[in-house]
Amino acid sequence: MKAFTYLFVFAIVWSFLNPSNTLDTITPIQSIRDGDTLVSASRRFQLGFFSPGNSKGRYVGIWYTKSSGTVVWVANRDTPLNDHSGVLKVTNGVVILLNSTNSVAWSSNTSRTAENPVLELLDNGNLVVKDEKVDGPANYLWQSFDYPCDTFLPEMKLGKNLVTGLDRFFTSWKSTDDPAQGEFSIRLDLRGLPQVVVMQGDTVKARQGSWNGLRLNGYSGLTPNPLVEVEFHFNESEVFYDYKIRNSSVFTRYIINPSGIAQRFTWLDRINRWELFSTTPADQCANYAFCGAYASCTIGNTPVCACLEGFLPKSPKAWDSVDWSDGCVRKTPLNCSDGPDGDGFRKYTGLRLPDTSSSWFDKTMSLKECEELCLKNCSCTAYGSLDIRMGGSGCLLWFGKLVDIRDIAKNAEDQFYVRLAASELDHVEKKRRSSKKKLAGIVIGSALYVLGMIIIGLVTYIWKKKRRNQAMKKGNIGKECDNVGRKEDIELPIFDLTAIANATDNFSNNNKLGEGGFGSVYKGTLLEGEEIAVKRLSKNSGQGMFEFKNEVILIAKLQHRNLVRLLGYCIEENEKMLIYEYMPNKSLDSLIFDQTKSKLLDWHMRINIIAGVARGLLYLHQDSRLRIIHRDLKASNILLDNDMNPKISDFGLAKSFGGDQGDAETNRIIGTYGYMSPEYAVHGQYSIKSDVFSFGVLILEMVSGKKNRGFSHPEHHHNLLGHAWRLWIEGRPIELIDNSVGDFSLSEMLRCIHVGLLCVQQRSEDRPNMSSVVLMLSSESLLPKPRQPGFYIDSPEANSSCITPCSTNGITFTLFEGR
Template identity: 50%
Template structure:
């Protein structure tokens, strides 16, 4: 009996030693190839031994647990299979993961990792990690060793400091996971684009990521699978992916038969993997399809074209359908000062010999870099990646009907006509006598207008110019501004809005300025011009942009502002790479700064002002990223006893307009509060309200946020790129945002209450009610703007014909 008890105890100990815990293995445990598996804590992923279809070889892999068609997302011993089911997975006392045959201690595979107090754990992200008990960091993780595919959270790219690359390599065949012939790798030259190789030959190049699209393709969010993020600087270039929808299984995989990259999504209803996106879709996706300097256009019968200014290199071959001999410049370059740069839009930026300066993000600076180098043939400011210059033949260009980026190609002066930059020469005739009469006339008109100005009406077809007090504002001469902006050079142009083009300039005092020049074709006119002068000249607040002066000469109307080096907020929160520069602390400070500026307009300034066009592109950022509200062309002054006004001229931006204003033309301080709430939710999520799409519903961003709030999942709204998140502040901001966008204006808080809620954790909130326009899909998507820097156009709805006053 004693012998049997001892034997039973010994058997139980051996059974315990060989049976792994649910999601972890310790050094005294073993995972055997007898059906034992590790299952992540949320039961999303499983690790164990498997055999590919029609193969008897055994491998250790990780797969989605609740997916019937097993496709391993990671294989440990891909090049060292076990020939039978006698294998075992262990972690040693020193933290090394090993796969051994059950009858031998010979290692079949080893992770070559080390840790002092190790445990091996399968995380719910699908990441297999070695945890060091003496550190919070992982001593080793499978995400650092990708195989043939990536799932959410995995990274591709290059680490220049450690000399490490993270690439995908295909399986040899559907039955053999060993390293195949196809490699999918991020370009190591600081331009965020991915290449597919077969051996050493490039088969496909995606093209640079622009923050929305890869190359010029449809935005990846349209496929409702992955949302990409590129992180580029002088130490590394990385691409990471996050799931748009966490309820389904998604993967980006190299097809084991063809090596072609494709996005797969598990369709539960059909119980199969569905290909929702393939990198290779048409003939123009073939690398260098049309030869050096050739342009591929899949919309044409003959896909290969020569860009304007180029001719076929071998004309007799060019008429062949499969011609790929390429193109050459019609006129050779001689590096003269008269040479200029012709702009081509909608391009997939070329490959070839190029260099990237990721710190330069302005067009004029990038042109200067190219112009100084006689071997430079073209340049572009990649929307993600900085200044790119090409010094040789441009390879693998194609034209997109939607998307793409701007490319500037160097050409001889003869390609432009009279001057190298292709600009019409501005002829300015200065007649001092005429100019004097014009100035006197404008001055007299202004005085008469001031004397005859009345209080603002509460209706009418046209908003009045509001002039109630003398305005002391410096006046700049036209010649001064022309000199400061290099005669309004295209290289100085930094944006265009409803008002007209915006230029960066430098005064003789070396003060940087931003110049808004009223265009003859502007959607805004003299009313908005004078309105902005009168309003901003009276306002002084650290969160409002500062107007330095104006220029009125002949038909010219210009406003001169302080220059904001970091431009506008939308460049950061809606751009997947620049957005990484804004951690939560900075975003929260921006939200509070906007709220303070808005409270000043509504309550604390000498005038009670309704902005009417608050949005991310109208929030400018100074050198310390402090927010400043800009663009007061559509603003209105309220009398002390006024609380709301009706207008027949509705102006502003769809997606930010409150319901009562967009539908009934009724606006008040609560209209601005609604716009502020939209911005708060956009800043938290990194998504635009207009154009937001989700695979499970037709709600816009406001409706999506409200849905998550009611379901107790508000943190799912948060931008995944954001770092240093303070959960309590984030939740407070989401709730404030939802309170501000409530459908009924009387339910929305005042800006003073908003600031109190943002500054005080102990204030109790009311439950947000249904947002306005939370399912809106009726308007054409337009991010209208008269922003200082962003190229958009203001929206306007006129219900009756506008009469002159």
């Protein structure tokens, strides 16, 4: 019994001297050794020793209990320990980290002392030194929240104490293996109206804007985030931002990563991982002063930069060569005088307010007083409301050039007024009136044009039908052609051989557009001047009468802007020909895989092509009268019209499904390797998910500019799908992007790669249908984690390719815009 009592007492003393995972506080007679941890009261955060990435150095840090690899604060970020002998303790109100020689490797800079100091890890992730008998933030002797690293947690402050001079800002790690201070930071710029900026050294890299009463005015959303409550505090002693989470069970954090990207992550318990919800800069317009002075940036416009009204490019030649950094200058100098010839203002809405570092503000003035004050000062270039709530209040004046303006939302409440010479204001007003008259003229003209086209179309239809009937009566059409028209009851013009031969200069090589397994395609011009493309089936073609009839029957019943239009057909004297509308920009493969021509396809064009093909497939699978599986979707079967809009072509291998039929099998596997889904290539099973797989391959080819079939890489033998998957699971998908793509939206690009990988998953049931794909591409919806793709591995020992399953661990690299 006595032995048991001794053992019990020893256990209590040991637990007091050596903290276990259940302790959130230590006193001066306790310490934290390498291997021990402090755990906050509700077990949300832990403190202990760790080594990041491949580093051998030892650091004291704080991380999430449910995500031990997510470190939010590091004590000795610039002075790592070389071994596991470190000890953390609190003495005289100072936190110290001792190394193997009992020397101080790091310490807090506490200036006050306490009678009973303790070190406590709070549930919000804050490590504090306080007097054990005196509680409350005001009595903290020291806290880690005052010395943040790369992570901005709820209840932290971003800003400055104007009394003590303490500046709280966030700095990136040098790398994922090194938590030392990197070159990037997020700060509150106090020049003029305070604004949040992302810095690279001493240079502003991006700007998130200033407070407008509801939010940062650089935010593109129209309503505050329902999850996060952001507050701006500005008084005589402090100026700072902080935020709170309305739902205490939600974990969210902002970071500045080693590449200088500011990101917001939220933990999703359902999938047990962090999801990226916002990023800055998210696109080229988010780069600071991307368009220079007096210019606005709008993603989706061509070009993205445009001078404000009353201004013109400062360097026109540079502007034409896509270098907008010089910005714009005034067309007419300011008069800076009173009277009718004085200056005035042009109102702008839906734009992020210009950089406020050279601004002045007053909380009490009205907007009218603000305008008058600006007119009296010749250096004032713009004015606006300080607070957008309740119709606007306060005064904000800009001095000097207006920079870093971008489009955010057409109905955003932020507005500002740019100073212009009176003559320019008159010009703007006249231009606006002229635009209204021009618009009215366009509406009337369009109505007359549509009416005329209806009449012409009706006359043409009657004439062509009459011509077809006459040809049928003369017996110039073979029985096979007759069967195509009558059996399927289609109304499709029949062209005679002489007319097609004349249109193509007797199928001259000069008129040949291309050649495939079916035969050749020729450009032709009919007597009426209409340009056509003639698909002439070769006698040696693997595609015979069945495929020919199949294409005629199916495409004649399909009408969609992203499907090529079949004008008619011809079967005469052993010739089988399909006559299509002519596509002046030929097929997608002739551009995307050519190192020179691919530069013509900028990202705006590529994303437009991807979206157009997706809409065309959705129509085939779901919205057409027939349920059609294309079975041969590939870059060479995507044609581009005069405006680079995509049109799906070649329906020779297409299959029509009826009712609720979901899939089918065939012993005749035909199509194009590299685009075939695994289940079709191996087992002959096809469904709408086969087309989804082909579409995924097409997306990855559009992003990379590389063919899936025949792709090679010095580090491995994977094809393009395998290469893309490898980059994805290693967190390097940006390396997949074609160098010739030019400027692009990072969020759009990564979303396309993500969707592409979802489409090419090994199991057909894992792939999304096209309605989901269209939604994924056009929204900011949460995307599922992709599984391993069904990809081919090019064997160095053989010329053929085989489907090879691959086992590997996967991670998610999903990018979303702010919500």
